[in-house]
Amino acid sequence: MPLRRQFLNKPDDVVSEALEGFAAAWPHHVRLNEDPAYVVRARPATDKVAVVSGGGSGHEPLHVGFVGTGMLDAAVPGAVFASPTAVQIRAASMAADTGRGVLHVVKNYTGDVLNFRIAGELLADEGVRSDIVLVDDDLATDTGDADGPGRRGTAAVVAVEKVCGAAAERGADLETLTALGRRVAAHSRTLSVALAAGAHPGQSRPSFELPEDAVEFGVGIHGERARERRAFGPTGELVPQMVSPLVKALELGRGEQVIAIVNGLGATHDLELYGVFGEVRRFLEGAGIDIARPLVGSYVTSLDMAGCSVTLVRADEEILKLWDAPAATPALTW
Amino acid sequence: MPLRRQFLNKPDDVVSEALEGFAAAWPHHVRLNEDPAYVVRARPATDKVAVVSGGGSGHEPLHVGFVGTGMLDAAVPGAVFASPTAVQIRAASMAADTGRGVLHVVKNYTGDVLNFRIAGELLADEGVRSDIVLVDDDLATDTGDADGPGRRGTAAVVAVEKVCGAAAERGADLETLTALGRRVAAHSRTLSVALAAGAHPGQSRPSFELPEDAVEFGVGIHGERARERRAFGPTGELVPQMVSPLVKALELGRGEQVIAIVNGLGATHDLELYGVFGEVRRFLEGAGIDIARPLVGSYVTSLDMAGCSVTLVRADEEILKLWDAPAATPALTW
Amino acid sequence: MADQLSPAHVERWVHGFVDAVEEAGDHLTDLDRRSGDGDFGTNMVTALRRSREVLAGADTSTAGAPFQVMGETFLAHSGGTSGPLFGMWFRDFGKVGADAGALTLAMVAEATANGWATLARLGSAKVGDRTMVDAIAPASEALATAVDDGSGLVEGLRSAAEAARRGADGTSDLLGRRGRTSYVGESALGSPDPGAVTIALFYRTAVEAATA
Amino acid sequence: MADQLSPAHVERWVHGFVDAVEEAGDHLTDLDRRSGDGDFGTNMVTALRRSREVLAGADTSTAGAPFQVMGETFLAHSGGTSGPLFGMWFRDFGKVGADAGALTLAMVAEATANGWATLARLGSAKVGDRTMVDAIAPASEALATAVDDGSGLVEGLRSAAEAARRGADGTSDLLGRRGRTSYVGESALGSPDPGAVTIALFYRTAVEAATA
Ligand SMILES: Nc1ncnc2c1ncn2[C@@H]1O[C@H](COP(=O)(O)OP(=O)(O)O)[C@@H](O)[C@H]1O
Ligand SMILES: Nc1ncnc2c1ncn2[C@@H]1O[C@H](COP(=O)(O)OP(=O)(O)O)[C@@H](O)[C@H]1O
Ligand SMILES: [Mg+2]
Numbered sequence A, B: 001m002p003l004r005r006q007f008l009n010k011p012d013d014v015v016s017e018a019l020e021g022f023a024a025a026w027p028h029h030v031r032l033n034e035d036p037a038y039v040v041r042a043r044p045a046t047d048k049v050a051v052v053s054g055g056g057s058g059h060e061p062l063h064v065g066f067v068g069t070g071m072l073d074a075a076v077p078g079a080v081f082a083s084p085t086a087v088q089i090r091a092a093s094m095a096a097d098t099g100r101g102v103l104h105v106v107k108n109y110t111g112d113v114l115n116f117r118i119a120g121e122l123l124a125d126e127g128v129r130s131d132i133v134l135v136d137d138d139l140a141t142d143t144g145d146a147d148g149p150g151r152r153g154t155a156a157v158v159a160v161e162k163v164c165g166a167a168a169e170r171g172a173d174l175e176t177l178t179a180l181g182r183r184v185a186a187h188s189r190t191l192s193v194a195l196a197a198g199a200h201p202g203q204s205r206p207s208f209e210l211p212e213d214a215v216e217f218g219v220g221i222h223g224e225r226a227r228e229r230r231a232f233g234p235t236g237e238l239v240p241q242m243v244s245p246l247v248k249a250l251e252l253g254r255g256e257q258v259i260a261i262v263n264g265l266g267a268t269h270d271l272e273l274y275g276v277f278g279e280v281r282r283f284l285e286g287a288g289i290d291i292a293r294p295l296v297g298s299y300v301t302s303l304d305m306a307g308c309s310v311t312l313v314r315a316d317e318e319i320l321k322l323w324d325a326p327a328a329t330p331a332l333t334w
Numbered sequence C, D: 001m002a003d004q005l006s007p008a009h010v011e012r013w014v015h016g017f018v019d020a021v022e023e024a025g026d027h028l029t030d031l032d033r034r035s036g037d038g039d040f041g042t043n044m045v046t047a048l049r050r051s052r053e054v055l056a057g058a059d060t061s062t063a064g065a066p067f068q069v070m071g072e073t074f075l076a077h078s079g080g081t082s083g084p085l086f087g088m089w090f091r092d093f094g095k096v097g098a099d100a101g102a103l104t105l106a107m108v109a110e111a112t113a114n115g116w117a118t119l120a121r122l123g124s125a126k127v128g129d130r131t132m133v134d135a136i137a138p139a140s141e142a143l144a145t146a147v148d149d150g151s152g153l154v155e156g157l158r159s160a161a162e163a164a165r166r167g168a169d170g171t172s173d174l175l176g177r178r179g180r181t182s183y184v185g186e187s188a189l190g191s192p193d194p195g196a197v198t199i200a201l202f203y204r205t206a207v208e209a210a211t212a
C-alpha cells in the first residue's frame, strides 16, 4: 500500500497554515486577508478592472501563486478541493475592485460556479459590476450532453489568467475582458494522465489505486478517477494519445499557432515534464502546428499526484502579445 | 510495494530528451549544446567572469534552470546522479568564457570535485583561468573528520549561484567572486528530511523504504539513506529539529539576518512547503533571528523524493543586495 | 394567532427551524447517503448552529434581520451545493423583511417566489428534478393562492406547509437530474430528497411559530 | 629490441594494453566488487574500446598522439573515479610525447613521474592508501633509477613492470583509505586493488611492445 505522508500539523489547518507561510514568503507580491481568507496584491492596482480567480486548494501554485502585476488582483482559496464561499469571493472582489468592475475567472465545477455566481449577485447588491469567464478545457469530460455539467476546468485557466491579466493591466474594460477570456477558454483543450493518485492531507492512501500496466487517462485534478484506463507505455506512445485528440477537438490546421502547456500534477519531476514536452513538440511538428509559446512546469496540481496534463491554446497575435506582456507573480514572472 | 513509474522513453535517454525539451521550452533563455552536453545562455555575456555550475541530473531545476542573466552563464548536466565529465565542463566553460575567467560552483561530491578540478587543469592548458567554490552545506554529513569527504553540497548552491551570478554581472573579478562564493558557502547550512525516497528512471522501487512512523533525517539528494531515522510527527515537531541545529552550527545570534530556503525534494506539495516555511519562521522568530529573504519552492530535487530541506544562509548587506539583484532564468526570475 | 409575523415570531420560527433540523439531522444525512454523498444533515446542522450563535448577538429588530444573519452565515461558512443555495434562500426572506416591523402573508409569499426564482437561476433546477425546488414550487403556489384568496396568515402558512410536505414526499418517486443525486439514478427511488424535506420543515416551523 | 618507442611501438603498446585489460575485465570487475562497487572492469573496457575506435581514425604520427587520444576519450566519456584519473594519466604520457618522433626511457620516466604527481594532486592518494598510486610509485622509482643508471629501454621498462606488479600485489595487504574501498574496511584484504593491477598491466604491455 503506497504510503503518502505529508508535512503538516493538523489536516484541517493545512490551507490556513500554508496561506500564512505563502504570504510571509512573498511579502512584496501579496498580502493575505485571514478571515474571510483571500490573497490580494501587496500593492493594489488603482485604475483597472480587477481580475479575480479562486477555487479549491491543493492545486498550488494555482491560484494564489498568480496574484501580482500582470495577472490576478486577488485569489480566493477554498478548503482542499472545495470551492471558496460566496462571502470570501465577495470580500476579495471588493478589496480588489477599483471601481471598474471585477472579472471572475472560474474553473467549471458545480461548487465554484455556484459560489462565483452567488458572489456576482452579492456584488451587484453592493454596486460592484462583475462577470464570469468559465474555463472548461478538459476534453476528457466532453460528453456533448448540453444538459450535463460540461467540461471541467483545468490548466487552461493559467492561460486565461495570464492573457486577461495582461489585457486588464492595459486598461481593457470588463466587457472586452469577458469576451477575451471566453475566446481563450473556447480555444483551449486539455488532457491529463495520471501514473499514481495523490493523497488528501492527513491520509496515507492515495485516492485510487492503479495496476502497474495502466495509466488513468483523462484524469481530473481532484483525485477523482478517469473514465478510462489505458496501457502504460513510453511517453512516445502516451503523448500522441493526449495531443492528437486536442488537435482534433480544436480543429487545428497546418500553419496554426498554439500556446502549449505541459503541466505537472504534483509529484512529476521536471526531467519527465521536459521529456513529455519534447514529445508534444515532435507530434505538433509532424502536424505542421507551431508552438508559438511553450510553458512547462507544475502550475495546476492535484496534491501529490504523479501525472501530467497537456493543454493547447489556439493563439493569434493579440493573444501572443498579451501572453508575452510582463508578469510578476510568485509562480510566473517574466 | 510503492510503485513509482515515470513518463519516459528509454531510461538511458531521460537526460538527453529532457535537455532537448528544456532547451525548446526556454529558447529565449538558453541554448543547448548536445555533444558534449551543456547549456549556455541564449545571449551569452560579453565581458564578465563566467559563472558555471553542474553536477548529476535528477536535481532539476538545478542547474540548467538557473542559466540566464544574473545567475549562471553555463550549466553542465551529468547522467542522473553522476558527475558530468571534465571534457563537458571544459567545453561549457570555454563557451562561456569572455576572457575574464570562469568561476566553477561545485557541490561537494567526489566525482564532481574530481571532474571540476580536472576541468580546471584542462582549461589552464587552454589559457583559461578558473577557480572553484565548493558548496558543502549539508550539516547531516558534518563528521568533523578532516581527512573525510566533508559535508555534502545541497540547496545552498542556489544561494551561491544567485549571489555570485549577481556579482559577476556587476563586473567582479574572479578572485573577488571566489572569495564571495566561499563566504556564502561557509555561512550556509542545510538539513533535509525525507518521507519517501524517489525512484531512478525506469525503476519502480524507491531507493529505500521507510516505516510508517519514521522519517529519514539528514537525507542526501541522491536517494542515499540518512545516518538517522527519527519519529514522524507534525511539522511543528519536525521543523525545530531541523532548524535548531542549523542555528547552532552557524552560531547565529539574536538580531542576525538570514536567507531561509525551504526546498522541496521533488514530490512535496507547495501546500506542505509553505506550511514548513511557516514553522521555520516561527522558530527563528523565537530565536530573534530575522528572515531577511525567504525562498520557498522545489529548486534542488532528488528525483521524486517526498521530502524537504531547510537552508539558512547568514546574510549581510552585500549578500542581500546581490540576492535582490535582477535574475532572469527559467527557474528563478525577479 | 398572529396575522403578521413580528420580529419575535420570526425569531421563534428560525429557532424552531434550527431545532427541527437538528432533530432530523441524522435522518437527513441518511437521505443524502441514499441519493448523494451523505453530508447534507451534518453540513446543515453545523451551519444552523453557527447561525444560532451569531443570532444571539445580533440586532434582530426588523422582521428580516434573523434571515439576513442566516443568509450571511450560510454564504460565508457552508460548503456543498445546498449551503450556498439555502444562504440565498434565507437572503431573499431577509431582503423582503429588511426594513419591515413584521412579515405579512403577502411578504412570505413574495420571499418564497423570489427565493424560488433565485434558486432556479443559480441551480437551473426545474420542478421534477428531485431537488428542494420540488417543495418550494408547491409552497409558493399555495401561498400565492392564499394571498389572492385573502386568507389569514396562519391559514396561508398551513397551506404552504402542507404543499411543501406533499412536494417533498413526492420526490421519492423522482429520478435526480441536478446535483449529485443525478449520478445515483434509480437507487435513490423510494427515499425523498433531503433538501426538499428541509424546505417542508421550514414551513412547518413557520406555522408553529405563528400559532405558538 | 628497440631503444626508443616509435609511434608504431606506442600504438602496439596501447593496443596490447587494451587487449590485456579486455582479457582481465571480468577479473578486474570482480576485484572492484570485493573492494568497491564492482564497475571498474566494465567501465575500463568500455572506455578502452571506445579509445581503440577513435585511434583507428586518428593521426598518430607522433609518439604521444595515441595517449592524447586515450586521455581525451577517458576524460570525455568515462565516469566513476578511475575514469577521469586514467584520463589524466594518459594525458601526461601524451604531453611528454606531444611533438616527439619517439619515446625514450627518460621520457617514459618523466611521464610516469608527472602522472603520479597529477594523480596525487587530484585524488590526494598517498602510497599505502590502496589505490593505483601503489603501483605507480614503485614503477616511477624504478624508472628513475634505470635512467640514472643509463639502463636500456627494455631493461628499464622491465624493471618498471616488475615494480608495478609487486606494488599491485602488495595492495592485497592494505586497508583502503581513498575512494569507495575506504568504506569496506577489512573485507577487501586479500585481493589487490583493481586500479593498481591495471597499472601493472600498463607496464607489462610496454615491455611486450618494446620486445615484440
Ligand atoms: N441544482 C440544484 N438546485 C437546487 N437544489 C439543489 C441542486 N442541486 C442539489 N440541490 C439540493 O441540494 C441537496 C444536496 O445538498 P448537499 O448535500 O449540500 O450537496 P452536495 O453534497 O452534493 O454538494 C439536494 O438534496 C437538493 O435538494
Ligand atoms: N583518490 C584516488 N586516487 C587515486 N586512485 C584512486 C582514488 N580513488 C580510487 N582510486 C582508484 O580507482 C579505482 C576504482 O575505480 P572506479 O571503480 O572507477 O571507482 P568508483 O566506482 O568508486 O567511482 C580503485 O581501484 C583505485 O585504484
Ligand atoms: Mg451531499
Ligand SMILES: [Mg+2]
Residues within 6 Å of the ligand: C037, C039, C080, C081
Ligand atoms: Mg458534499
Ligand SMILES: [Mg+2]
Residues within 6 Å of the ligand: D032, D036, D037, D038, D039, D040, D080, D180
Ligand atoms: Mg568502482
Ligand SMILES: [Mg+2]
Residues within 6 Å of the ligand: D037, D039, D080, D081
Ligand atoms: Mg562506480
